[in-house]
Amino acid sequence: MNLVLFSLCALHFLLNLISVSCERQDINALLYEKFDKAASCFRLLNGTHQFGCSSSVSGSLGVIHFIQNEHDIDWLINNAKAGPYMAVVPPKIFNQRNLMLELQSSKDISGILLAINGSSDRPEYFSPDDTCPNRYSGEGTCSEAWNPEGTSLLLVDWGKPMFVVKDPVVISKMHECFLKFNQPFDDSQIHKSLCSLQMKSHMHAAVDTPTCIRRSNSITFVFNPLSYCDGMGDKNIISTLEPIKKPDNRSILLFSTRLDTASMFDGVMLGAMSTMTGLVTFLATAKLLSSMLPANSSYERNVMFAMFNGEMYDYIGSGRTVYDITQNTFPKTSNPIGFEHIGLMVDVSQLSKSTQLYCHTKKMNNDVDLLTKDFCRSLETNAVKPVTVSTEVDEELPPSSVHPFLKKDKNIPAVVLANHAKQFINRYYNGLMDNASNIEYRYYNSSDIPEGSVQDALAKISTSLARSLYEWVTKKRYSGSEVVKPDIIDELLHCYLESRNCKIFKDANAPEEKLTADLTPLYVGVYKSVNPITKLTALTHVYFTGRDVNISESNCKSSVDDYSYYWISGQSGKGECKQTTVQLLKALSPAFEIDGYDWTSREYSTWSESVWQEMSLRMFLKPSGQQEMVTLIIGLVTLVLSFVTVYWLKSQAHLLFQIEVGVAC
Amino acid sequence: MDISRMNNGSKLYLCKWYFRAGFACLPIVWLINSVWFFEEAFKKPPYEEQAQIKRYVTFSGIGAAIWIVGMAIWVYIFQTHRAEWGEFGDDLTFTIPTGIK
Numbered sequence: 030m031n032l033v034l035f036s037l038c039a040l041h042f043l044l045n046l047i048s049v050s051c052e053r054q055d056i057n058a059l060l061y062e063k064f065d066k067a068a069s070c071f072r073l074l075n076g077t078h079q080f081g082c083s084s085s086v087s088g089s090l091g092v093i094h095f096i097q098n099e100h101d102i103d104w105l106i107n108n109a110k111a112g113p114y115m116a117v118v119p120p121k122i123f124n125q126r127n128l129m130l131e132l133q134s135s136k137d138i139s140g141i142l143l144a145i146n147g148s149s150d151r152p153e154y155f156s157p158d159d160t161c162p163n164r165y166s167g168e169g170t171c172s173e174a175w176n177p178e179g180t181s182l183l184l185v186d187w188g189k190p191m192f193v194v195k196d197p198v199v200i201s202k203m204h205e206c207f208l209k210f211n212q213p214f215d216d217s218q219i220h221k222s223l224c225s226l227q228m229k230s231h232m233h234a235a236v237d238t239p240t241c242i243r244r245s246n247s248i249t250f251v252f253n254p255l256s257y258c259d260g261m262g263d264k265n266i267i268s269t270l271e272p273i274k275k276p277d278n279r280s281i282l283l284f285s286t287r288l289d290t291a292s293m294f295d296g297v298m299l300g301a302m303s304t305m306t307g308l309v310t311f312l313a314t315a316k317l318l319s320s321m322l323p324a325n326s327s328y329e330r331n332v333m334f335a336m337f338n339g340e341m342y343d344y345i346g347s348g349r350t351v352y353d354i355t356q357n358t359f360p361k362t363s364n365p366i367g368f369e370h371i372g373l374m375v376d377v378s379q380l381s382k383s384t385q386l387y388c389h390t391k392k393m394n395n396d397v398d399l400l401t402k403d404f405c406r407s408l409e410t411n412a413v414k415p416v417t418v419s420t421e422v423d424e425e426l427p428p429s430s431v432h433p434f435l436k437k438d439k440n441i442p443a444v445v446l447a448n449h450a451k452q453f454i455n456r457y458y459n460g461l462m463d464n465a466s467n468i469e470y471r472y473y474n475s476s477d478i479p480e481g482s483v484q485d486a487l488a489k490i491s492t493s494l495a496r497s498l499y500e501w502v503t504k505k506r507y508s509g510s511e512v513v514k515p516d517i518i519d520e521l522l523h524c525y526l527e528s529r530n531c532k533i534f535k536d537a538n539a540p541e542e543k544l545t546a547d548l549t550p551l552y553v554g555v556y557k558s559v560n561p562i563t564k565l566t567a568l569t570h571v572y573f574t575g576r577d578v579n580i581s582e583s584n585c586k587s588s589v590d591d592y593s594y595y596w597i598s599g600q601s602g603k604g605e606c607k608q609t610t611v612q613l614l615k616a617l618s619p620a621f622e623i624d625g626y627d628w629t630s631r632e633y634s635t636w637s638e639s640v641w642q643e644m645s646l647r648m649f650l651k652p653s654g655q656q657e658m659v660t661l662i663i664g665l666v667t668l669v670l671s672f673v674t675v676y677w678l679k680s681q682a683h684l685l686f687q688i689e690v691g692v693a694c
Numbered sequence: 695m696d697i698s699r700m701n702n703g704s705k706l707y708l709c710k711w712y713f714r715a716g717f718a719c720l721p722i723v724w725l726i727n728s729v730w731f732f733e734e735a736f737k738k739p740p741y742e743e744q745a746q747i748k749r750y751v752t753f754s755g756i757g758a759a760i761w762i763v764g765m766a767i768w769v770y771i772f773q774t775h776r777a778e779w780g781e782f783g784d785d786l787t788f789t790i791p792t793g794i795k
Contacts (some may be wrong), residue, residue, distance in 0.1 A: 072793075083793050233792040243781065244790050255792065553745075 045210035060649055064199050067646040068294040072232035076628035076635035084190035088229035091115035106135045111218035111463035113139035115226040119206045120152045126180045131206045140228045143193040144200045154456035157182040157293055162428040165631055166343035168435040169425040176458050190228035192646050193294045196488035225651040234258035239628045258637040262556035262617035265346045266336040266567045268610045272365045272591030280372030282332045285430045286311040286613035289553040291341035291459045298550045299464045302455040306380040309521045313513045316573035317495040324576050330364050330502045337430045338551040340618040346616035347430040351437050376429045379446040380453050381468050382483040387421045389445040400442035411496035414490045421450050465526045472523045484515040495552050534565050537572035540598045555638050556617045571595045575607030706743040713750040721761030728755035
């Protein structure tokens, strides 16, 4: 008994010891306060320029200075003496392009930290994208300012590091340190130890995409395997209502949306209104349309569902598709389609709780006008109350996946559906605050969803859309009563905006698959690997549109003829086999594959992402110049003194250390 | 190798061969030759082979000096113009620096 007690005691003691030793006490941990939740801006390149941020190789250092207004920036750039400084700016300053460019061009500023003090720190607008997104890759001259409040900060080469911190605890730590050590803000700063930041986010790539691709492929790569950048891209998700037969001269409605968002900072991009609302509506519409049109009956027309990836970066996915169509390899080399098969293209762009839907068509003054207007009219008549549809005739269509198609063949009838007329309603386009609260979303978790909520609006828009697609395919009005339930929209938005570990993603995955509760960013990234969110979205699309087939798990795989087979959990969670036409197709710009491609031609996207090794943000106390000097001098004096002493001792050794010979021990 | 233990004939032979080897674009060999035999050529009391050794040492020294000056000029030009030369500059570079032009 005593022995047990003793061993318990010993164990307790040991545990105590471990818990104490877990806190790092070494010099490094005492000197630096590291912030893990900070996200860094990184470098992107296109055919002609570099954009974004990079620190020096060993990390950039600077004294913290919190900026509240223009005067602070003035002081920092013109009067401050203890530089270089790290400018800590709130979103309202970040929104002012001219002020940010002042900071960017000043040599006394070594880095910028965007401090978003919790979710309440939300300016009225915040969009770092261009006023006309994808300005240089669209069809036309981009004369409309679709995104009037866009600051275009995404397209600035900062030449210094930039981080964003959203955690109020971290910001208050920095602010405390700043107030304690850096006040008063005058010349006395030179003589003091100052609270400072180190930003490490060194980017390997430079100049432009052709340069860094060339460098990555250079001969010395064998001896010096350093990579510089990778082409951006991922996978497009493509499926058809019915498989394309050979020969198949049916007219196809290309129903599309985008799958990605853009962001300046690594790992923080949600794109609730910029992308999510359109994507969720698209998925729900495809689901409803598949159940409205019974399987295995032949229709006069076909629908192709396309979720294009990398669209925010000069239409990577749709540009690739256009290229593949010209190469006769889309969607399959065995049964390719041509542009002449595309009877109509309907793209779902930004939506919100607004039930006023705009059906954008392009002014063409020919037969194309009739086709597009016909569709808008059909959407108008099929609209489920309170959804109302207005036809908006534009000189140029809003930025969307239709552009690469129109660039190739301007007579493709194209329609873009959005919640806005000539200007975005979304004031946070591709911004950090384009989150659930931007679309006024809250998760109802199977409880009653009120009318007027975003879920309700998107469900009704989906229903209206599915009915007009039905009419286009069958040339008959839909007489059934199937609708998209707001619950599905609720669950989908929960999956995309709040937690991956959600009901629909679980049902759509293989039974043994485990999902984590975090969010996957929608930034397209580099082509090398498939994004988790692309896989999840493809599986959801399979779950929604695939047909149930009675096949066992072991036989439910790969593809046979026109179909692929997926084994997914299903609602029961036991697993079921789905037959589908869903394919994941390459969304990599052809610019990276065409030999001798002219990188300045603007024909295809040329974006690449720099390689980096480490991103870190830490705070420390930088001693004053005076103190550093004193330390150095003391060190040098000690060094010289030690040499003199040793020399003197050695020369006097025969006197100092007399060896007594002949003494017996 | 300790040349002080060699006979004069061997010294001349060695010095001559170091001088010849330097022509194979080996300026370091010339540099070593000029330093190593400097004492033999200029400090030692005269002996028969010394005149020849003196000549080899002098020319090795001059050769090495020309190389050093040439290299220094090239390094300066390369370092200051590499970025301007673009693709040609990258082709000449073994370790391309990260993050800069």
